[in-house]
Structures are given as C-alpha cells and as structure tokens.
Amino acid sequence: MNELDALSLAVKREKEAHQYYSEAAARSTSETGRKMFSWLASEEEGHLKILEKQWEEIKGSGKWLSEAGWCTYGNISNPVECTEFPEASEAKGEPKPDAPELEILKKAIEDEREASAYYADLAKSTTDPNGKAMLEKLSKVEQGHLDLLEEEHQWLSKSKDMFTIHRFTLPPR
Numbered sequence: 001m002n003e004l005d006a007l008s009l010a011v012k013r014e015k016e017a018h019q020y021y022s023e024a025a026a027r028s029t030s031e032t033g034r035k036m037f038s039w040l041a042s043e044e045e046g047h048l049k050i051l052e053k054q055w056e057e058i059k060g061s062g063k064w065l066s067e068a069g070w071c072t073y074g075n076i077s078n079p080v081e082c083t084e085f086p087e088a089s090e091a092k093g094e095p096k097p098d099a100p101e102l103e104i105l106k107k108a109i110e111d112e113r114e115a116s117a118y119y120a121d122l123a124k125s126t127t128d129p130n131g132k133a134m135l136e137k138l139s140k141v142e143q144g145h146l147d148l149l150e151e152e153h154q155w156l157s158k159s160k161d162m163f164t165i166h167r168f169t170l171p172p173r
Contacts, residue, residue, distance in 0.1 A: 003058050003126070003131075004055065004058055006122050007051055007055040008055065009118075010051050010118070010119070011048060011051045011052055011055060013115060013118070014045075014047045014048035014051055015048055017044040017047075017111060017115070018041050018044040018045045018048060020107070020108070021038070021040040021041035021044060021108070022037075022038075022041045024037040024040075024041075024104045024108070025038040025041060028100065028101055029099065029100060029101070030101060030161050030162050032161055032162040032163065032164045032168070033104075033161075033162045035164060035168040036148075036152065036162060036164070036168050037104070039168045040145060043075075043077060043145070045074070046074040046075035046076065046077070047074065047076060047138060047141075048074070049073050049074030050065075050070045050073050050074035050075075050134070052073075053065065053070065053073040053074070054070065054134070063128070063130075064126075064128045064131035065134070066130050067130070067133060069130075070134055076134075076137050076141055077141060079140045079141050079143060079144030080141075080144035080145065080147060080165070081144070082147060082151070085148075085163065085165065086155075086163050088155070088158065090163075091155055091158040091159035091163075092159055092160065093159055093160030093161065094160055099156060101152075101156055101162060102153065102156060102157070105149050105152055105156070106153070108145075108149050109146060109149045109150055109153065112142050112143075112145045112146035112149055113146050115138075115142040115145075116139050116140075116142035116143040116146055118139075119135045119136070119138040119139035119142060120135075120136070120139040122135045123136045123139060148165075151163075
C-alpha cells in the first residue's frame with residue numbers, strides 16, 4: 001500500500017470514528033458519557049483535518065508536513081495518561097448492567113485498538129522523519145483513547161456513572 005492509499009484509509013477511519021463518537025454522545029444516558037464521547041469526537045475531527053491536509057501534501061509535493069505544519073490544520077493532543085483517571089475505590093452506586101454506554105465502549109475499544117496499531121504500522125513503514133513523527137504521535141494518542149475507554153468500561157461495571165477527567169470539561173478547540 002502506498003502512502004496515499006494508507007492516508008486515504010486513515011481519513012476514512014477518522015471520519016467513521018468522529019461519526020461514531022458523535023452518535024455515542026447523543027445516545028449516552030449519562031452527562032459524563034456525553035462529555036467524554038463529544039471530547040473523543042472532537043479529537044478524531046482534529047486528526048481527520050490533519051490527515052486530509054497531509055493527503056493533499058503527499059499528492060501534490062510528495063512531502064510530509066512538519067509538526068509545525070500539521071498543527072496549523074488540526075489538533076493531535078497529548079495522549080491521555082492513566083494518572084488522569086480516578087482511583088477504582090472512588091466508584092459509587094450500583095452499576096447499571098443495561099447502560100447503553102457499555103455496548104458503545106466495547107466497540108470503541110476495538111476501534112481504538114485497531115487505530116493505534118494501524119498508525120504504529122504506518123510509522124514503521126514510513127521513512128520520512130516528519131511522517132514517522134506524525135504517525136507515531138497518532139498511534140500514542142489512539143492508545144491513550146484505548147486506555148481511557150478500557151478504564152471507563154471497568155469503572156462503569158462498578159459504578160452507576162462514568163468518570164470524568166479534566167479534559168472533558170475544557171471548551172472545544
């Protein structure tokens with residue numbers, strides 16, 4: 001697969017992720033869940049903008065954007081860190097075994113696992129240092145999303161509501 005094909009597939013995946021998280025926010029019965037899924041949708045939208053611009057650059061000049069270049073088109077945040085999560089002992093209330101968020105989280109976990117691996121594989125096959133840096137960062141960010149979703153799934157199985165982290169309360173960029 002050449003770089004344009006790989007980027008086209010990445011664009012498609014990011015569009016699907018953005019749509020999925022937007023729909024998940026609408027379906028969530030939890031205000032905290034809506035905030036998290038909306039935040040994830042905005043994350044994927046930022047990735048999408050960068051990848052679309054990167055595709056245009058590769059098609060036109062054959063070059064990868066530098067970090068300064070891709071930051072002007074969208075956002076790739078710092079990866080979510082496990083230190084941002086609350087302690088499991090803070091979970092409160094009876095779990096809701098029929099919470100729609102549990103099904104949403106299961107699919108999202110698989111999608112983020114695949115996305116992280118996809119970007120890591122692309123980074124390994126890219127010789128351009130700028131391309132490698134972008135793809136490695138995307139892989140780490142998607143891994144952070146995966147860690148967050150797995151932790152939320154565990155939390156929701158012990159609590160009546162999802163947890164929130166500071167990032168969910170920040171205004172959209």
